[in-house]
Amino acid sequence: MANSNRKPILLDFEKPLVELESRIDQIRQLANENGVDVSEEIRQLEARANQLRQEIFSSLSPLQRLQLARHPRRPSTLDYIQAMTDEWMELHGDRRGYDDPALVGGVARLGGQPVIILGHQKGRDTKDNVARNFGMAAPGGYRKAMRLMEHANRFSMPILTFIDTPGAWAGVDAEKLGQGEAIAYNLREMFNLDVPIICTVIGEGGSGGALGIGVGEKLLMLEHSVYTVATPEACAAILWKDAGQAPQAAQALKITSKDLKQLGIIDEVVPEPDGGAHSNPLKAAELLKNVLLKSLAELLALTSQQRREMRYQKFRNIGVFAEVKV
Structure with missing residues (x-):
């Protein structure tokens, strides 16, 4: 997990809370140094x-x-x-000469159940992010993902995908190597796999880069993650020629887990610890694991034909609406 000893990175809306918690720590430390009982004051401040x-x-x-x-x-x-x-073992390469560090995957056991896990991987700092291409997978990354999913299907192992990308890599080389074809191939083939597929948006789910590993019977979202056809900044630049309109775009795009649950795009919102997943990564992992195990049990009870039909109907129903005349 992330090193908890690093200096915290604060978002603007987090600062009042962190300042209050820092004040509580200072009062507690001064009270201990001077032998003063301020337990009641501490209790009120913590509340x-x-x-x-x-x-x-x-x-x-x-x-x-x-x-x-x-x-x-x-x-x-x-x-x-x-x-x-x-028993996690990472597997590498797309068997076509490329191993994309922006998309990782391998074999593991989850609650004793052998599974294939794959997902986008961002970096922790600038150097790591550059090495991981900021979680934006190249065509080789999606081909590696498909190779692992075919492996899972061959050996009857459920597939868990973790989505966290601003989008697929949009560079010239990516287009030369067939970015659109690689994602389209994954979309088609994932609908035909026999094993259970559970997709989870753990951070930023952006555009076709997210969809390339996002076809499954169940689509989960962590509470504070987002899932969108385009980033609010890109949407604002396209519609208003002004990236400064991103707040308005974010509101209109319905990118939050709550909105997408109401629209029927996702199946379940996974709660995060108070303060977000970064405030308590181990707790966040525990909450996600519980939901994944429950969902896996439900899907393993179905036949492969039922799972494929469930997957198909899920995506057929996205965007369906009824007009009501008044």
Whole structure:
């Protein structure tokens, strides 16, 4: 997991809470040094901190949730794998000469069940992010993902995908190597796999880069993650020629887990610890693991034909609406 000893990175809306918690720590330290009993005052301040935390994180705007989804300390795919699984073994390469570090995958056990896990991988700092291409997978990454999913299908292992990318790599070389074809191939083939597929948006789910590993019977979202056809900044630049209109775009795009659950795009919202997943990564992993195990049990009870039909109908129903005349 992320190193908890690093200096915290604060978002603007987190600062009042962190200042209050720092004040509580200072009072507690001074009381201990001087042998003064301030337990009642501490209790009142901690109650206020809890109340403030709930007020802040229950009323976040879509753009603030996007900031949380992009938080540098937010747990990544490899963080969740490390915290949730046993006997993890990463597998490399697309068998066509390329191993994309922006998309990782391998074999593991989750609650004793052998599974294939794959997902986008962002970096922790600038150097790591450059090496991981900021979680934007190249065509070789999606071909590696498909190779692992075919392996899972051959050996009857469920597939878990973790989505966390601003989008697929849009460079010239990516287009030369067939980025669109690689993603389209994954979309088609994932509908035909016999094994259970559970997809989870753990951070930023952007555009076709997210969809390339996002076809499954169940689509989960962490509470403060986002899932969108385009980033609010890109949408604002396209519609208004002004990236400064991103807050308005974020509101209109319905990118939050709550909105997408209401629209029927996702199946379940996975709660995060108070303060977001980055505030307590181990707790976040525990909450996600519980939901994954429950969902796996439900899907393993179905036949492969039922799972394929469930997958198909899920995506056929997206975007269906009825007009009501009044």
